[in-house]
Amino acid sequence: MKVLPPRTLPPDKPFQRRHRPPSVGHWASYRSCLRWDFGFSCGFCLLHEADFFHGQPGARTGIMTIEHQTLKSKAPKKANDFENCFFACRLCNRARGTKPREHQGARLLDPTHKAWVDHFELVEDRLRPVPGDIDAEYTRFAYDLDDPEKVSRRRARRELLTDRLLLLARIGEELSALLDLAERLRSLGSPSFKSAWKEIVSLRLQAHRALQVLRLYRAIPDDAPRACRCDPQPELSLPDVLGRQVVDIDETWSL
Template identity: 40%
Template sequence: MLHEADLIEYGIGSTGLTTVEHVVPQSEDAGQSNTYANCLYACRWCNRSRSKLPLHDGSGNVLLNPTTSAWADHFEVRDDKLSPKTGSGKYTEVAYSINDPFKVQRRAARRKLIERCRTLVLEAPAEIERLSRVVGHLAASDALDEAEVVRSLARRLNEQVALARQALERYQGVPVDADKACRCRLEPTMPPQVAEQLIALC
C-alpha cells in the first residue's frame, strides 16, 4: 500500500491519484457506498487492482482493512516487499497487487527518506550544540572569521533538520491537519507496531 505522501510528487490535487475504496464493494452492497466505516482513502493503483473482488475469498480469508488490522500480524517486510504470513495477508496482497514493482519502488524510496530524516532529527541537535560551543571558543579567541564559518555550518544543519521534520510530518499516522474533534470522540491511537516507531517532532 502507498501513503498519500508517496504520491505528492505526482500532483494529487490535479490528477486524481487518490480514490475512495469501499471495504464492502458497491457491487455487493450499494447501500454502504457512503457509509463512513466502509470508505477508505486509497491510491488509484490499489483500488483499480482490487476492482470488484469481494471482501471474502470464499476460503475463509478476508481483505485486510488497514484501519482495523495490524498488518504486521499478516505480513513481514523483505526488501521492501510485503511477504504474507496468513491467508488473509495473501488474499490482500493479490487483490491489491501490493508487490507491484512500482509500489515496491515507492516503498523503498519512502523507507530511505524516513531513515535519513529520522537520523538527522535525532542526531543533528547534538552536533549543532557542539558547533555552537566551537563558535563560542573561537569567538573568545578572536578567531571571528573561523567562528562565522562554523556558525554558518550550524545554521545550514539546522535548516536541514527543519526540512527533515517537514518530510517526516508528511508520513504521520495522523495527518498534521487532521480534525482533532474526531467524530468518535476518542483520542487517535496507533497499533503497537506503529507506536513503537514514533518519534516526537516538537
C-alpha cells in the same frame, strides 16, 4: 515537527474507528473522518499521502480514495455504511477493482478488525504474508500490496528519510560541541571565535536544508481537516498505531 518514520511497520493493532458520523450520508462525505481514522495513510498498503505528493498539494488530487470492502455494485445499500468505507490509495483501490471479498475460502482482511502485524511481515520494502495465511495471501493479491510502484515509493521514503535523519543527528551533535567551543573562544577574546561561528552558520544551513526535505513527510499534512461530520467531533490526532511510529524532530537549532 512530527514526520513519518523511514518505514511504516505493520500496525500491531487494528485501526480504530474513532469517528462515527451521526447520520448516514453519502459515502464521499466521510472522507475527513476516514483521513483521520487511517492517519492519512492507505489502510492496506500503508503508504501515506506524502509518499505520493511529496509536499506538492497540486499533485494530490485523486491520490487517496474510499474503498468499499463490500462492493457498491454488489450491495448498493452498504455503499453509505461507514463501517464499509476504508481510506485507501488509488493504487490499492484500482488493483482490487471488483475482486470479491471472499474467494476460494480466503477472505479479504479488514484493517479495522485485524492487526496487520499478525498477517504481514515488512521485509525490506515488501509486505510479505505470514506463511500459510491464505487471507493475507489473498489480500496481498487483491490489493497488489507490493506492486512495483508501491515498493519503489516505500524505498524512496526509506532511503531519503534515513539519510536526512542521520544527517540531522550528526549536525545536532556537532553543533552542540561547536557552540560550547565558540562560547569559550568568545570569553577568551580569541580571534578563532569568528571561524567557529562561520562553521556554526554553515551547519545550521545544512540542517535547514535537511528539514526542508523532512517537512515534505509531515505525518499530519498541512491541509488536515479540522472539521468533519461528527458531532461531537473526536480528538483530531493520529491513530495510535501510527502515532507511536512517527519521529518527533527538534527544529529549534535550525536557521
